[in-house]
Amino acid sequence: MQALSIQNVSHSFGRFQALRDVSLNVPQGSFTALLGVNGAGKTTLFSLITRLYDNTSGRITVAGHDLRRQPGAALARLGVVFQSRALDADLTVAQNLAYHAALHGIGRAQARLRSAEVLALVGLSDRLDARVSALSGGQQRRAEIARALIHRPDILLLDEATVGLDVKSRAEVVALTRSLTAQGVSALWATHILDEIQPQDGLVILHKGQVLADGRAADLGADLTGAFLRLTGEQP
Numbered sequence: 001m002q003a004l005s006i007q008n009v010s011h012s013f014g015r016f017q018a019l020r021d022v023s024l025n026v027p028q029g030s031f032t033a034l035l036g037v038n039g040a041g042k043t044t045l046f047s048l049i050t051r052l053y054d055n056t057s058g059r060i061t062v063a064g065h066d067l068r069r070q071p072g073a074a075l076a077r078l079g080v081v082f083q084s085r086a087l088d089a090d091l092t093v094a095q096n097l098a099y100h101a102a103l104h105g106i107g108r109a110q111a112r113l114r115s116a117e118v119l120a121l122v123g124l125s126d127r128l129d130a131r132v133s134a135l136s137g138g139q140q141r142r143a144e145i146a147r148a149l150i151h152r153p154d155i156l157l158l159d160e161a162t163v164g165l166d167v168k169s170r171a172e173v174v175a176l177t178r179s180l181t182a183q184g185v186s187a188l189w190a191t192h193i194l195d196e197i198q199p200q201d202g203l204v205i206l207h208k209g210q211v212l213a214d215g216r217a218a219d220l221g222a223d224l225t226g227a228f229l230r231l232t233g234e235q236p
């Protein structure tokens with residue numbers, strides 16, 4: 001089964017078609033990069049997968065659940081790290097996680113156990129009681145990944161999760177996400193930064209609302225920048 005399957009999805013804002021007949025799969029346990037320049041349609045696609053927008057054409061399934069017919073079951077299998085910050089900076093990491101757990105109907109005792117579990121996964125076990133505002137940018141992003149994992153989703157959507165981070169923190173957040181996929185969580189990693197992609201990763205190139213390539217990054221050869229430029233005519 002695919003962790004995420006998107007078939008023939010289109011979306012328009014008025015007369016402007018932001019996504020045109022988009023199809024892609026994220027296999028279970030894979031790290032799949034969704035690569036595209038600004039305006040390619042990545043955030044629009046994520047808004048459809050998270051049901052911020054209705055997908056009126058095509059079909060989206062999350063862990064086999066049809067998003068339109070079984071939205072509750074589908075969204076329960078999904079964890080999301082948004083482009084903009086989603087934690088309350090004035091609360092502690094524990095309070096943020098407890099709040100998010102409650103939104104998923106997880107009881108207090110269970111939430112404490114899960115918080116410890118997800119913070120261990122992201123390497124922040126010692127920051128449970130720290131205020132979010134006291135964390136570094138990279139730690140905040142890792143805490144957001146922990147938040148997205150609290151209900152044990154099958155797939156994580158990460159929308160430009162390294163924006164604003166320095167090189168070292170950026171590398172840590174990508175490596176962390178890869179290590180999660182080795183443990184069975186799948187990831188769809190939206191980015192415009194080619195350095196974040198490795199040859200063994202799944203790679204979908206989205207450009208002007210259309211999928212131009214879908215396979216393994218290695219399929220495009222050693223010169224990913226050149227291949228991207230050839231396909232899109234744009235500098236990544």
Ligand SMILES: Nc1ncnc2c1ncn2[C@@H]1O[C@H](COP(=O)(O)OP(=O)(O)OP(=O)(O)O)[C@@H](O)[C@H]1O
Nearest residue numbers: 013016018036037038039040041042043044045192
């Ligand atoms: N609410 C909206 N109304 C009208 N047009 C929109 C709206 N949201 C996005 N668009 C347009 O749809 C296209 C895709 O935008 P989208 O934000 O999905 O791209 P993106 O790949 O996520 O880019 P970025 O990296 O800048 O977030 C762009 O041309 C954008 O201007």
